[in-house]
Structure formats: C-alpha cells, structure tokens
Amino acid sequence: MATRLVQINMKALDDSLLGRFWADALGWGVDSEGPGVTNLEPVGFAYPDPAAVCIDLVARPEPKTVKNRVHVDLATTSTAHQTELVARLRDLGARPADVGQGEVPWTVMADPEGNEFCVLEPRSRYRDTGPIAAVVVDCTDPREMARFWGEAMDWTLHEVTDDHASMRSAEGVGPYLEFVRTPDTKKVWNRVHLDVCPYPGGDPAAEEARLCALGATDPGVDRSAIHWTVLADPENNEFCLLSPR
Structure with a gap:
C-alpha cells in the first residue's frame, strides 16, 4: 500500500481572487x-498525475497570522x-517578503493574501519540474520527516541530511517535496497543507491505519461533514487522506 501527493490545499479569504493570481502565475487553468x-x-491535465501537484483553494474567514510552514518554490x-x-x-x-532570508540568490515573495513563496534562481535539478520546482515544508527534524513521508508515499x-531532505515521484516527473530545518515550531493550524490519496483499489481505512502506525496522529477534526480523513504528520502538520483515485 502507498499514497501519492496529489495537491496542496490552501486556505483563502477569497478563493476566487487568489485562485486567479496563482493560475496566472503558473499558467494553469481554473475550475x-x-x-x-x-x-x-x-x-489539459488529467488528475491525478505525478507530472504536477495541483492546488485546491478553500475559502476560510480566519486571517493569516504567522509564516506558513508549507510553501512553493517556483x-x-x-x-x-x-x-x-x-x-x-x-x-x-x-510583493517582496522578508522571512529572515538575508542575502540569497532566490527571491522571497508573498501572494496577495500574504502566503510566502520563492522564485528560485536557475537550478539544473529543477529544469523539468514544470513551474513549481518544489513544495517545501518547514520542520525541526528533516530526517524524521523524510522517514515518515518516505514510508507514507511511494x-x-x-537527499536526506540533518538540515534538508527531498523526494520526488518515482516516475521522475513533477515537483520535489522538500523538508527544510527551521528553528521555529508549529503554533497554529496550517493554512497550507498536503493532500495525498491511495491508488485505485486502495482501502482508505487500511491506509489510515498504516499511516498511523508510521507515526501519523488524529488532530481531532470533526469529520461529520467531510468524506476524507484529516491526519497530522510527526511534527503535527495537518494533511488530508483523500479517496483512492
């Protein structure tokens, strides 16, 4: 059994307007x-496909208050x-954003609702990823995050070091998923999180049990009105386990 990363979920005060920004930024379509x-x-994309990690914007009234722990690198x-x-x-x-990056060759920016992202300098490893080079997760222990997500997904x-870990679809297409050591810890629920799904024919209940055995936990989200499962990884970052596709 295994899951695959299919999209990132981004909360927005205005999902339509923020969606238009990101569609124009990436050259993608809007639905x-x-x-x-x-x-x-x-x-022309046929979801799900490892060639891209899609973006799902969901309207929520709560304002952004802290730096996001998940962002994209372009x-x-x-x-x-x-x-x-x-x-x-x-x-x-x-607009330009200062997250304490100092003098770096990439450019840190924030979208119209303040969500941080980076525009990278040209790097050969990202030459075939598409517009999104990587989905980046801040963490305190990249090795443990690589261990969990490496077993959670196929x-x-x-790369796995004390400061950075990265993985990519086994098919060698699409963006990387990267974990970067940062000094801060998670303080509030994440406005941006990962969504994974099992392959066709997968058993969602069995996959949930497997993920929990690997170290996922139940963050206590009310599931009465949703048909997917909300879990948290070993550093308490929420993620969703969607239906098999």
Whole structure:
C-alpha cells in the first residue's frame, strides 16, 4: 500500500481572487467545485498525475497570522527569466517578503493574501519540474520527516541530511517535496497543507491505519461533514487522506 501527493490545499479569504493570481502565475487553468472552492491544474491535465501537484483553494474567514510552514518554490530557466518572472508576479499582485532570508540568490515573495513563496534562481535539478520546482515544508527534524513521508508515499528519496531532505515521484516527473530545518515550531493550524490519496483499489481505512502506525496522529477534526480523513504528520502538520483515485 502507498499514497501519492496529489495537491496542496490552501486556505483563502477569497478563493476566487487568489485562485486567479496563482493560475496566472503558473499558467494553469481554473475550475470551481462550487462557492468557496477553486481548483487549479495545468491545462489539459488529467488528475491525478505525478507530472504536477495541483492546488485546491478553500475559502476560510480566519486571517493569516504567522509564516506558513508549507510553501512553493517556483522554477526559472535563467537569470533573465527569474527577473522577468519576479516582475510579472509583482504586476499580478505579489510583493517582496522578508522571512529572515538575508542575502540569497532566490527571491522571497508573498501572494496577495500574504502566503510566502520563492522564485528560485536557475537550478539544473529543477529544469523539468514544470513551474513549481518544489513544495517545501518547514520542520525541526528533516530526517524524521523524510522517514515518515518516505514510508507514507511511494516517492523516491533523493537527499536526506540533518538540515534538508527531498523526494520526488518515482516516475521522475513533477515537483520535489522538500523538508527544510527551521528553528521555529508549529503554533497554529496550517493554512497550507498536503493532500495525498491511495491508488485505485486502495482501502482508505487500511491506509489510515498504516499511516498511523508510521507515526501519523488524529488532530481531532470533526469529520461529520467531510468524506476524507484529516491526519497530522510527526511534527503535527495537518494533511488530508483523500479517496483512492
């Protein structure tokens, strides 16, 4: 049994407006499941496919109060492309952000609702990922996060150190999932989280039990109105276990 990362879930004060920003930023299409839910995926994409990790924006009234523990890094192909992309994102409504990064070759920005993201300088490892180079999770122990997520999903581990770990779909396509050591710890529920799903024919209850045996916990979310399972990883980051697809 195994799961795969299929999308990131992002809470938004206005899912439609924020969805339009990210669709324009990534060159993706926009769909809606109804009021308060906006889906983003590449044009012509057949969900789920490891070639992309989609974005699901869900309206919530609570404002953002702390730095997100999950963010995306955007890929560029040259220094000129990085400069052009930063300028285009600013025109779309993004702004520079200071998260204590100091002098770095990448550019830290925030979307119109303050969600942090990075525009990376050109790096050869991200040349074939698509517009999203990596989904990045802040953590205190990258090795333990790599252990859990490496067993939770069938993705391939590419690097594991005390400060950084990364993995990618076993098919070698799409973005990386990366864990970066940071000094801060989780304080509030995450406005951005991971969504995983089993493969077709998978048993959701059995997969939930397997994930809990690996170290996932039940964060106590009321499930009465939802048809998916909410769990938390070893550092208490919420994630959703969706129905098999």
